[in-house]
Amino acid sequence: MELSRMSAIYATGATGATTVLNGTIVDMDGFNSVLFIAFATATSTAQHLHMEMGTDTATMEDATGTAVVHALDTLYLDVYRPAKRYVRGVFTASGASSVYRSLVTIQYNAIVQPTTTPASTTGKRVYSPGSGTATGLATNTAT
Numbered sequence: 001m002e003l004s005r006m007s008a009i010y011a012t013g014a015t016g017a018t019t020v021l022n023g024t025i026v027d028m029d030g031f032n033s034v035l036f037i038a039f040a041t042a043t044s045t046a047q048h049l050h051m052e053m054g055t056d057t058a059t060m061e062d063a064t065g066t067a068v069v070h071a072l073d074t075l076y077l078d079v080y081r082p083a084k085r086y087v088r089g090v091f092t093a094s095g096a097s098s099v100y101r102s103l104v105t106i107q108y109n110a111i112v113q114p115t116t117t118p119a120s121t122t123g124k125r126v127y128s129p130g131s132g133t134a135t136g137l138a139t140n141t142a143t
Contacts, residue, residue, distance in 0.1 A: 003108070003110045004106060004107060004108040004110065005026070005031070005106070005107040006104065006105065006106045006107075007023070007024040007026065007104070007105045008102060008103065008104045008105070009021050009022075009023060009024065009102065009103050010100065010101070010102045011100075011101050011102075017094060018092060018093070018094040019092070019093055019094070019099075019101055020090065020091070020092045021038070021089075021090070021091040021092075021101060021102075021103040022088060022090055023036065023088040023089035023090065023091070023103045023105050024088060024105055025057050025060065025086050025087070025088045026086070026087060026088065026105055026107055027085060027086055028082060028084075028085055028086070028087060028107065029085060030110060030111050031107040031108065031109060031110055031111065032080060032081050032109040032110075032111060033078065033079065033080050033081070033107070033108050033109035034051075034078075034079050034082065034087055034105065034106070034107050034108075035076065035077070035078045035079075035105075035106045035108065036049060036051065036075075036076070036077040036078075036079075036089035036091075036103065036104070036105055036106075037074065037075070037076055037103070037104040037106070038074065038075040038076075038077075038089070038091035038093075038101070038102070038103050038104075039073060039074045039075075039101065039102045039103075039104075040073055040074075040093050040099050040100070040101045041073070041099050041100045041101075042073070042099045046069075046092075046093065046094050047069065047070055047075055047091070047092070047093045048068070048069050048091070048092040048093070049068045049069075049075040049077050049089060049090070049091050049092075049103075050062060050063065050068070050077070050089070050090055051063045051077060051079060051082070051087055051088070051089055051090070052087065052088050052089075052090055053082050053083065053084035053085075053086060053087045053088075054084050054085075054086045055084055055085060055086070056085075056086060057086055060086070060088065063082070063083070063084075063087075075091070077089065080109075088105070089103050089105055091103040
């Protein structure tokens with residue numbers, strides 16, 4: 001079982017040009033947390049890091065309340081249990097000449113216990129560490 005997963009993208013930009021790095025769309029099934037790290041080799045005049053999310057890879061939309069804006073070299077955005085299953089980081093930066101920019105996505109905080117989906121409900125039941133059997137109410141919709 002994977003305890004974490006990482007992906008990265010890189011780009012360069014010309015003087016004053018705005019570079020947008022759309023991160024890899026990741027499936028959060030099996031993970032509770034995702035960390036986005038955006039980095040530029042020189043301070044940009046404007047940097048913006050935010051998350052997009054969706055119910056599938058074709059329905060990505062901006063997440064509200066998650067933007068990090070600053071002119072520093074490195075930005076971090078740590079998200080615990082995003083509201084949608086598919087997420088990606090988006091890093092926008094402009095400014096200095098020949099700046100290398102990168103966006104790293106790290107999924108972590110793996111859900112260690114296996115889950116089952118009984119046929120009688122749309123919720124998930126989590127195996128109890130003590131008994132090894134599925135527990136919980138049939139109406140449980142938590143994932």
